[in-house]
Amino acid sequence: MNQKDAPLWQAIKKQVNSRSVQLHIPGHNGGQAIASEFKTIAGRGIFQMDLTEIPGLDDLHNPGDVIAKAQALAADLYGADKSYFLINGTSCGIIALIMSLCKQGGKIIIPRNAHRSVLSGLVLAGAEPIYYQPAVLPGFGCLVGPEPVQIRDLLQKHRDVKAVIGVSPTYYGIVGDIAGVAKICKMAGVPLLVDEAHGSHLRFHPEFPPDALRSGADAVVQSTHKTGGSLTQSSLLHLKGEQIEAGLVAEALRMLQSTSPSYILMASLDLARRQMAQQGKDLLSHTLELSHWCREKLLGIPGVRLLSVEELGLPGAMYLDPTRLTISLLELGLTGYQTAELLAERYGVIVEMADYASIVAILSVGSRLEDCHRLVEGIGKIAVLPSGKPRAIPQTVVMPAPEVVLSPREAWQRLGQRTSLEQCLGQISGETVAVYPPGIPVVGPGEKITASVLAYLLEIRAQGYKIQGPEDPTLMTLKILI
Numbered sequence: 001m002n003q004k005d006a007p008l009w010q011a012i013k014k015q016v017n018s019r020s021v022q023l024h025i026p027g028h029n030g031g032q033a034i035a036s037e038f039k040t041i042a043g044r045g046i047f048q049m050d051l052t053e054i055p056g057l058d059d060l061h062n063p064g065d066v067i068a069k070a071q072a073l074a075a076d077l078y079g080a081d082k083s084y085f086l087i088n089g090t091s092c093g094i095i096a097l098i099m100s101l102c103k104q105g106g107k108i109i110i111p112r113n114a115h116r117s118v119l120s121g122l123v124l125a126g127a128e129p130i131y132y133q134p135a136v137l138p139g140f141g142c143l144v145g146p147e148p149v150q151i152r153d154l155l156q157k158h159r160d161v162k163a164v165i166g167v168s169p170t171y172y173g174i175v176g177d178i179a180g181v182a183k184i185c186k187m188a189g190v191p192l193l194v195d196e197a198h199g200s201h202l203r204f205h206p207e208f209p210p211d212a213l214r215s216g217a218d219a220v221v222q223s224t225h226k227t228g229g230s231l232t233q234s235s236l237l238h239l240k241g242e243q244i245e246a247g248l249v250a251e252a253l254r255m256l257q258s259t260s261p262s263y264i265l266m267a268s269l270d271l272a273r274r275q276m277a278q279q280g281k282d283l284l285s286h287t288l289e290l291s292h293w294c295r296e297k298l299l300g301i302p303g304v305r306l307l308s309v310e311e312l313g314l315p316g317a318m319y320l321d322p323t324r325l326t327i328s329l330l331e332l333g334l335t336g337y338q339t340a341e342l343l344a345e346r347y348g349v350i351v352e353m354a355d356y357a358s359i360v361a362i363l364s365v366g367s368r369l370e371d372c373h374r375l376v377e378g379i380g381k382i383a384v385l386p387s388g389k390p391r392a393i394p395q396t397v398v399m400p401a402p403e404v405v406l407s408p409r410e411a412w413q414r415l416g417q418r419t420s421l422e423q424c425l426g427q428i429s430g431e432t433v434a435v436y437p438p439g440i441p442v443v444g445p446g447e448k449i450t451a452s453v454l455a456y457l458l459e460i461r462a463q464g465y466k467i468q469g470p471e472d473p474t475l476m477t478l479k480i481l482i
């Protein structure tokens, strides 16, 4: 296939240049009825490209022309049999895969800390989760990817599983033995779905960890908007092999995606794919140079710790994406939250995220050397600020095993009631509670609040740990099902 083509983009350009009369949606009519302030910053072109399914522009839900060609080019580049444009992010691709593989009561193996779109998929499909807990990386307290042995043991125990989900890379750029996991899934005849939200760039430079399709996954969803150069909300879903019925995935996507998909988002996918095909290696070589520069400078600052390959060595952590900079100033007495706040407020540097132990800065194809200078300078100045004693990552008490009473879908359908935490013993939780990091839920919707779960919750509340999930993050109350 000719990767120099961008069929959807070319069709949109032709339409914009045709200056035809628009008696169709969207109602702003090529920008005529757009607030002038918006146009001042965005320019006019973006509104002229905001088109709909008119002749020549195909239909995302029944593609046969330029969108079909653009998707086929994406499949060709990523090594898939079939690829789909997503205009509702990786979230919607993950939900579509779960819905297409699991019907009511269908079992699916998922990491305990899966992205919340997985929970949405379980609710919509009525599927039953079989959880595994990814290991915690010492020193940084972050979670790693799936381990082949974990998946093998679960597949041996549950012979009727419909799919396995893995997250790779993690938010921290950690990649495990996906090829090993894929081999085990293949032997069991169970499809492996990989949430590769953070890895759309891996394929385009040999210095990166191997991507999931290359490692043998059956389905992969990538947030092209995160690291692949397309616009926010645009993602790609790839299928490979016979294990997954493409027709069912397409049907689920028709249910989940808007019937008015944005042509701007879809054009950005078409062009991001062409850019990666033509310049991916060069662009990423530059990103890698920046990352090596940052790594060298950051490691030269006393008290600064940086997640690097030498820290890995677990089966769920075999490779590291060097463009993820996980930086810890715990030895200097600063948590990741404090470091991120200081960086933003004093030095105007906004990083992707922070947890107790570290901050995560992402370098990607659009990063510039001056951005790296600002980051290194900011960290250097923060490192010499007078701060407290060195900190250690808080050790949480041993996490009790979950006792699932209702599936996430059954839990969703029940009414809930906010109740004082002390009164929750023996009740069924209506929400998820996780200590962050590492972000593994101690309890999820539909799970029993046993004596050990309650003791754990009371302990983490008393310790004042940062909690994710519940509507009341102080944990004074919890939603229970009635």
Ligand SMILES: Cc1ncc(COP(=O)(O)O)c(C=O)c1O
Pocket: 088, 089, 090, 091, 092, 115, 117, 167, 171, 195, 197, 198, 223, 233, 235
């Ligand atoms: C691991 C992981 N999976 C899935 C998603 C969802 O991706 P999107 O925002 O493209 O819907 C995210 C978003 O941050 C994520 O971090």
